Amino acid sequence: MKPNHGASLSNLGEIYYRQGKVDDARKYWDSAVKANGKLTGARVNIASLELEQLRKINNPRTRPGRSSRMTRGSTCRCALGSDSDNIARTPCTA
Numbered sequence: 001m002k003p004n005h006g007a008s009l010s011n012l013g014e015i016y017y018r019q020g021k022v023d024d025a026r027k028y029w030d031s032a033v034k035a036n037g038k039l040t041g042a043r044v045n046i047a048s049l050e051l052e053q054l055r056k057i058n059n060p061r062t063r064p065g066r067s068s069r070m071t072r073g074s075t076c077r078c079a080l081g082s083d084s085d086n087i088a089r090t091p092c093t094a
Contacts, residue, residue, distance in 0.1 A: 006036030013045060022049065 013028030026049055032042040 004035040006032045006039045006042070009035055010039050010042040010045070013042065017045070025049075 009028050009032035013025040013032060015025075016022075016028060017025035026046065029042040029046050029049075032039050033046070
């Protein structure tokens with residue numbers, strides 16, 4: 001993998017997110033955007049994390065033990081990477 005290949009970094013962020021490692025996922029998505037500012041998937045995933053955190057702050061009645069995937073509602077999480085040669089997308093999960 002190229003160290004600054006934005007699509008690969010974005011996909012690594014998705015892998016970390018699915019493993020529950022949200023902080024690591026955020027770091028990879030941030031790196032992906034720095035490597036390639038056109039990566040809308042990485043930007044959407046970062047925005048979804050921000051929204052998820054705001055919902056947790058504004059909803060003190062969130063039941064303990066529920067994963068963030070359960071409380072995310074209709075927010076779509078997807079890996080979408082594009083560069084001048086390729087567009088790669090994994091299916092969205094809710």
